[in-house]
Amino acid sequence: MAQSVLLKSSLAKKYWMALTGLFLCLFLVGHLAGNLQLFIGGIEGQLQFNEYAKFMTTNPLVKILSYVTYISIIFHAIDGLLLTIKNKSARPVKYHNEKASANSAWASRNMGILGTILLVFIITHMMNFWYEMHWGEIGVDANGNKDLHTIVIAFFKDASMGLVFTLAYVLSMLAVAFHLSHGFQSAFQSLGLRHEKYTPIIQKIGFAFALLVPLAFAAIPLYIHFVY
Amino acid sequence: MNLTLKIWRQKNSKDKGKMETYPVKDISPDMSFLEMMDVLNNQLIESGQDPVAFDHDCREGICGMCSMFINGEAHGPGRGITTCQLHMRSFKDGDTIYIEPWRAAAFPVIKDLVVDRSSFDRVIQAGGYVSVNTSGNTQDANAIPVPKEDADKAFDAATCIGCGACVATCKNSSAMLFVSAKISQLALLPQGKVEAKQRALNMVKQMDEEGFGNCSNTGACEVECPKGISLENIARMNREYLKASTS
Amino acid sequence: MSKLDSKVPEGPLKDKWTNYKDHINLVNPANKRLIDVIVVGTGLAGGSAAASLAELGYNVKAFCFQDSPRRAHSIAAQGGINAAKNYQGDGDSTYRLFYDTVKGGDYRSREANVYRLAEVSANIIDQCVAQGVPFAREYGGLLDNRSFGGVLVSRTFYAKGQTGQQLLLGAYSALSRQIARGKVTMYNRHEMLELVIVDGKARGIIARNLVTGEIERHSAHAVVLCTGGYGNVFFLSTNAMGSNVTAAWKAHKQGAFFANPCYTQIHPTCIPVSGDYQSKLTLMSESLRNDGRIWVPKKIEDVKAIREGKLKPKDIKEEDRDYYLERRYPSFGNLVPRDVASRAAKERCDAGFGVNKTGEAVFLDFSSAIERYGKTEANIQGIENPSKEKIIELGKKVVEAKYGNLFQMYEKITDDNPYETPMKIYPAVHYTMGGLWVDYNLMTTIPGCYACGEANFSDHGANRLGASALMQGLADGYFVLPYTIGDYLSKDIRTGKIPTNSPEFDAAEAKVKEQLSKLIDNNGTKSVDYFHKRLGKIMWDKCGMARNEKGLNEALVEIAQLREEFWKDVKVPGKMNEFNPELEKAGRVADFLELGELFAKDALHRNESCGGHFREEYQTEEGEAKRDDVNFAYAAAWEYKGKPGDAVLHKEELKFENIELKQRSYK
Incomplete structure (x- = not known):
């Protein structure tokens, strides 16, 4: 019984949502740490970033981690979709007048929409860079590494579309912020990790996380487009 | 004061139902919301119309029978109260008030504002008890001391009146607050711990079968709960269930 | 006759129950499976009885009119x-609980029942x-x-303030398990009509499915009525809106004697009526009288x-206030029993001081409690010369x-803040001590028909003490009925299923349908509530806290007269075969209109004052209740004879062998 329970029951779906979500939070930190190298200017920055990109695509340990990330994203999205379908069917007739703002935060009620935006973003983002890195026509830098750096810079500095891309990325980060503002602390609640003393701290960390991580991410395209 | 009421009317479970508009006059601010409904119904009866059916019984906020979704909120505006404890002084002259039944697949409408909440009973039947028979020879009540903190927490969870406001207000029509309150109450007491694992598994299974939605941790249920049942109970249920399903 | x-079993008081249990007939577990029991009502008595009987192995059908x-x-x-x-080691004992309950009930209850109650209370x-x-x-x-x-x-x-809820949910969980x-088999939203x-x-019973309106027949070897009290005969009471006498009253009309209907408990601390629209009254716990002082100018x-x-x-200055309870009852002060406190409030209001x-x-x-506690708290916190504001702030906490x-x-x-301004309170109908007459086995005068909890008359005499209703x-339900009913059912092990196609069921169903269609087809002009309110007013004015022969x-x-008018002019909308709350109410009010008359008849015949029954003609010079033990030390059980007014009185003499009868005094 226990095994089927851990896949099918409503609570199990929440556990998986929480676990994959928290893992993706960790991924965000790693991803951000790498991407922040884009702030390093000149040739030095280019070489360092490309070296990092190579490491990320070839190191076996990173590879395993990246597969876990892909699976997490897919699982998180499918699980979210299943939950949304189930939740919608739990209320077949809607209210005429509903004042949800009186009792809950907007983000908490719209995780599905936010998640969908993020999924679209992730797919586009991967097509923009990850695909290029793996299979696209890409030059090499002075060290002979694939020159992802130039592709990134060119993407956001593109004469016609650069501003659009930048804004799209910034807006997506806004979605990330809202998604995290609920998702981070919600994951702890779903796993039953709630404590009179520690939960307020977790909530504060979650809030800071939801604010700072997307902010830092959003700063990158802005920096490239306007400053670089 | 004079008010315009927009009320969900539905003849029976098969009828499609729709919102109808009724004016009411000379409502005293000291009336309870249900007394205002009494006034409307008397008016309807005397003019030969069908009165609005709604559930109510104790009218002092403890039986859990009354269940109206008023102006977009379960039990209306105001916190820590049931519909019967809502008074007309919460409204202004000329207001339009929307009155709807609880909405959930697991709470089908019987008539007008009356819904069938027997799904809650079935969830309790699945394990919301301690399996102890009645006899004159149970252990003395003071044989097992229970830490006051646990007893108080168990009591707080046990104050749930089973009204269903949590389900009504949850965007997913989730019953987690209700189910977790019972699981928590019994898991906190030594008498209930014996069956804690099986109880968590069985009650959650029944909850899922009844067609309640899942928890998105929006916290709306806790805000609208007339008895202030805490989300802490949902977390405890999550723990209890995880423990039960991994061992 | x-x-x-x-x-009541023979033997010394304290051995009666044990001896009784040792000698009754039992039903063996295999045979219990062949026996059906109907339990109507799922409160503390009904819920616990249904659960316990099912645990023993009987097939139970339980009914309640609520949705759960x-x-x-x-x-x-x-x-x-x-x-x-x-x-607490403060000298309590079974005997003391027994004694307090009999005395609190103004010596109008049956000793053996009360002793048994005290005996099982610990269980x-x-x-x-x-x-x-x-x-x-x-x-x-520890507890x-x-x-x-x-x-x-x-x-x-x-x-906390939710003991009833917690106990009921305990019984409900035991019931849910069964x-x-x-x-x-649980029948929610069903009402017993015959x-x-x-x-x-x-x-068996005839019940109406309140959702579909269907009339159903249910048979069993015994029927247990746990349907609560009839306080709603007063229209305004602390009872729930649906609380009614119908099940008990139908049994009464079928031959079950109704005992002491006039014994009503009026609770002194309720929120007063605020207008004509009022639908019910709310109790404020008796515990408030520990610290609140009652006064009028x-x-x-x-x-x-x-x-x-x-x-x-x-x-209003201190010297211009009349703390009338402290004035009249210096030794008990604000903590006199409920009946005494209620009458004193009425006396002041009747004199124009409401x-x-x-x-x-x-x-x-x-305010004095706030000040007193504030001073103590200031001492505890070591605040020297605290200001008046500080004292009040601490006291409020x-x-x-x-x-x-x-x-x-x-x-x-009320929208009033009781920390700033005194609460306003007034007595309200709360509990009815009277009910179906039952013997030691809790069986009514109809064989196989039992009554438990507030629905019976047994344990509280003329006045119930606080915190004793839950106990009873x-x-x-848990400890008495499961034994006593077994003794009766032991004779039914060979009876087999009771068929529901007998002429008796036909007749009962026809009667129910006749009354329902009469109500639906009446084409009157006035709503059910209109009559209920008028009945309530008669009851409150003339059969309320104080009664007299003329009234x-x-x-x-x-x-x-009102009953006649009701049947001529009541208007019940909707149909029989649908969810129809007005029809439910109409049937209940029809029965209250009959019970009310028996109530008045009982109050009129009891030429004494005792407990909740206060006859103005029978009071001491200080205005206290005057009992007449020579002529009225009996339970008045009424037999129905076609009309409530024609009911015939049967007396069960109350023998007090273990307690000396005394005048209650709280001076």
Whole structure:
């Protein structure tokens, strides 16, 4: 019984949502740490970033981690979709007048929409860079590494579309912020990790996380487009 | 004061139902919301119309029978109260008030504002008890001391009146607050711990079968709960269930 | 000639129950499976009885009119439950609980029943704790107790102000367990409308499915009525809106004697009526009288000024206040028993000193308690020469910790802040001690028809003590009925299923349908509530806190007239075969209109004052109740004879062998 329970029951779906979500939070930190190298200017920055990109695509340990990330994203999205379908069917007739703002935060009620935006973003983002890195026509830098750096810079500095891309990325980060503002602390609640003393701290960390991580991410395209 | 009421009317479970508009006059601010409904119904009866059916019984906020979704909120505006404890002084002259039944697949409408909440009973039947028979020879009540903190927490969870406001207000029509309150109450007491694992598994299974939605941790249920049942109970249920399903 | 055999077992008081249990006939487990029992009502008595009978192995069918058995009105009981556990070591014992209950009931209850109640009270607490009822505990982890009116020990177990709820949910969980096992078939939203008697024995009921309107036949070897009290005959009471007498009244009309209908408990501390639209009254716990002082102004001009809003209660000087309970009853003060406190409030209001617009309210004032607690708290905190404001601030915190939820409830209803201005309170109908007459086995005068909890008359005499209703409901259901009914059912093991196609069921169903269609087709002009309110007014004015011969005679006539008018002019919308709350109400009010008359008749015949029954003609010079033990030391059981007014009186003499009859005094 226990095994089927851990896949099918409503609570199990929440556990998986929480676990994959928290893992993706960790991924965000790693991803951000790498991407922040884009702030390093000149040739030095280019070489360092490309070296990092190579490491990320070839190191076996990173590879395993990246597969876990892909699976997490897919699982998180499918699980979210299943939950949304189930939740919608739990209320077949809607209210005429509903004042949800009186009792809950907007983000908490719209995780599905936010998640969908993020999924679209992730797919586009991967097509923009990850695909290029793996299979696209890409030059090499002075060290002979694939020159992802130039592709990134060119993407956001593109004469016609650069501003659009930048804004799209910034807006997506806004979605990330809202998604995290609920998702981070919600994951702890779903796993039953709630404590009179520690939960307020977790909530504060979650809030800071939801604010700072997307902010830092959003700063990158802005920096490239306007400053670089 | 004079008010315009927009009320969900539905003849029976098969009828499609729709919102109808009724004016009411000379409502005293000291009336309870249900007394205002009494006034409307008397008016309807005397003019030969069908009165609005709604559930109510104790009218002092403890039986859990009354269940109206008023102006977009379960039990209306105001916190820590049931519909019967809502008074007309919460409204202004000329207001339009929307009155709807609880909405959930697991709470089908019987008539007008009356819904069938027997799904809650079935969830309790699945394990919301301690399996102890009645006899004159149970252990003395003071044989097992229970830490006051646990007893108080168990009591707080046990104050749930089973009204269903949590389900009504949850965007997913989730019953987690209700189910977790019972699981928590019994898991906190030594008498209930014996069956804690099986109880968590069985009650959650029944909850899922009844067609309640899942928890998105929006916290709306806790805000609208007339008895202030805490989300802490949902977390405890999550723990209890995880423990039960991994061992 | 007495048809009343109380069947009290022989032997010394304290051995009766044990001896009884040792000698009754039992039904073996295999045979229990062949026996069906119907339990109507799922409050403390019904829920516990249904669960316990199912645990024993009987097939139980349980009925409630609410949408779930968890909603019965037992849930609203606030204060607590008495039990002779003597955990506090303050000298409590079975005998003391027995003695207090008989004395509190003004010596109008049956000794053997009350003793048994006291005896099993301790088991109730054990059972409830085993079920997971979260009673209040002390820091050491043991159960806490508090004290209630009219007793000298701390024997009340409680769960904040929601003891009834917690106990009911305990019984509900036991019941749910049996429903899951298939031993109880639960019929929610069903109302019993007739008792079916076959060959002189109760063999089933006719019930209406309140959702579909369908009339159903249910048979069983015995029928247990746990349908609560009839306080709603007064229209306004602290009872739930649905609380009704119908099941008990139908049984009465089929031959079950109705005992002491006039014994009604009027609770002194309720929120007063605020207008004609009022649908029910809300109780404020008796515990408030521990710290609240009850008063009205001494001067009639102050009363007028307060009613007109020219003066606030605070403006009345100390010497111009009449703390009438402290004045009249110096030794018990504000903590006199319920009946005494209620009558005293009525006396002041009748004299014109009522402090609200309707003239029916007195003050319950916490300002001296706030000041007293504030001073103590200042001492504890070591504040020297605290300012008046500081004292009041500290005092309010103490009062809030004690009564916070009650103060909040009061404020929600009245929009007055009781920390700043005194509460206004007035007595309201709360509990009915009278009910179906039952013998020691809890069986009515119809063989096979039992009555438990508030529905029977047995244990509280003419006045019930606080925290004893919960005790009686659970004692009957968990520990008494499961034994006594077995003795009766042991003769039914070869009977087999009771068929529902007998002429008796046909006749009962036809009768039910006839009444329902009569109500639906009546084409009158007035709503059910219109008649119910008028009945309530007659009852309150003439059969309320104080009664007299003239008023009761008038009530008899007026109720009969009103009943006639009801049947001519009541308007019930909708149809029979649908969800129709107005039709439900109409049937209940029709029965209240009959019961009301018997109530007045009983009150008229009892030429004495005792407990909740106060006849103005029978009082001492100081205005206290005057009992007549020579002529009225009996339970009055009425036999139905075609009309409520024609009921025939049967007397069960009450013998007091273990307690000396005394005049109650709280001076």
